[in-house]
Amino acid sequence: MTPRTVPQMLALRAEQEPGGVAIVVEGEGTLTFGEWERRSHAVAHGLLDRGVRPGDRIGLLFGGRDWADFAVSYCAVQLAGAVAVPLSDRLAPAEVRHMLDHCEASAVLCGRDLEAPDGGRWTAAPAELEGGTAGPPGVPVGPQDLAQILYTSGTTGLPKGVGATHANLTFGCETRPKRRRFGHSRHLLHAFPIGTNAGQTMLMNALDARPAMLTPARFTPARFTRLIESYEVGTVFVVPAMAIELLNAGLHERHDLSSVVLLGSAASALPPAVSVRLAAAFPNATVTNYYTSTEAAPAQTIMIFDPARPDALGRPAFGGALRITGPDGGTLPPGEAGEVWMRSPAVSRSYYRDEQASAESFRGGWVRMGDMGYLDAEGYLHLVDRESDVVKSGAFKVSTLQVEAALYEHPQVAEAAVVGVPHPVLGTVLAAAVVPRSAGMSETGLRAFLMERLAGHELPDRVLVVDALPRNQSGKVIKRELRGLFGAAVTGQTEGT
Structure with a gap:
């Protein structure tokens, strides 16, 4: 498949389905593919008029109710030849400041009622940049150009900026309407924050999957289950913390969740006991674990929950590879625990402006996951623990x-x-x-x-x-x-x- 840029994916979808709904934010409205492209063009021209040049880093500070504005700003930055730096309103101001300073962002686009920490850079809302020149800006952007810097969660130290090219982000994206993912659904529901790898995956799903991306402005178990029932959602994505909160609230006993046929969990492994409870709460759903990292994406393993292998996380998908290494870097046989490495089928990511950290985690297309685990005789991955948590x-x-x-x-x-x-x-x-x-x-x-x-x-x-x-x-x-x-x-x- 020919590598494409993210704006090229949007242009193709807008041509195929200009009136098709791409994003629905509960209580806030919808965004069609045609509107997404038109508004992205307008904001891109506004950025260029403000002096943004190819390679500039632009922070994108948005909250959950701003998903449509975020999607527009994300593609607009890339249409201007710049690099999108997604940030979440859930971050502390000091964390946002660290990220913007680290990548030397020249500007920040903000969601409603949000302000970027002062750092000598200009800020604007997307609407302030619209209304000018129409049509694509015509800035040359290629698949191998840097498209995004996404910061890690920083659970073990300062967050690191992970750079991804357009080719990395669009790898595996489908361009043929009849072959689009999650064809069993009219809506794909999630509540992942902007600025996380899971959230960015949902943005790409909005571009290339068949269902419209549906999200609440803010996650609560009541809102989430109400959306499932009212929209008859077929595909749902959660992180384990959300799944646990949903189950503990007991709302599955009062709402009809029978429409869900795929329930995916990302960010970290589901405890087996939670998977069993989810299977009971969503009677028609296939409960699936997705294992990857900000550094390794789009490499991942996918595992349909199997009571016979309750702690397994699956085998590599989409042409990726997996290996377990010992202290000397050699590959270990099945059953022996060691470091987990994944190989991306796409152009590898890297740490932005940190050659030493990149050399430690990215080697010849392989990515160090920071986990300890082992492969069973059939090649299924079993996690032992985070290296730092053993x-x-x-x-x-x-x-x-x-x-x-x-x-x-x-x-x-x-x-x-x-x-x-x-x-x-x-x-x-x-x-x-x-x-x-x-x-x-x-x-x-x-x-x-x-x-x-x-x-x-x-x-x-x-x-x-x-x-x-x-x-x-x-x-x-x-x-x-x-x-x-x-x-x-x-x-x-x-x-x-």
């Missing part, structure tokens, strides 16, 4: 994912996360933070429950009952903040011994 306790290495999976099997556990905390003898021991479904959960009973499922060295030494887990904008638990909770906790009523 706990070395005494003589044992313990997977926090395995302990969390056991905790989620307890009927009174709504959410759970496990980290390692210092110990004077063993060096590190396991500590679990648990959000209970209701008051009065017995920690003694919880420990007895875990003893039937875990080895002695896998049992949490400390258990802390909390109201909520610290999460980032992607719904991932921020484990460095979680460790801080244990450091600040006072041994007593809220903690086990």
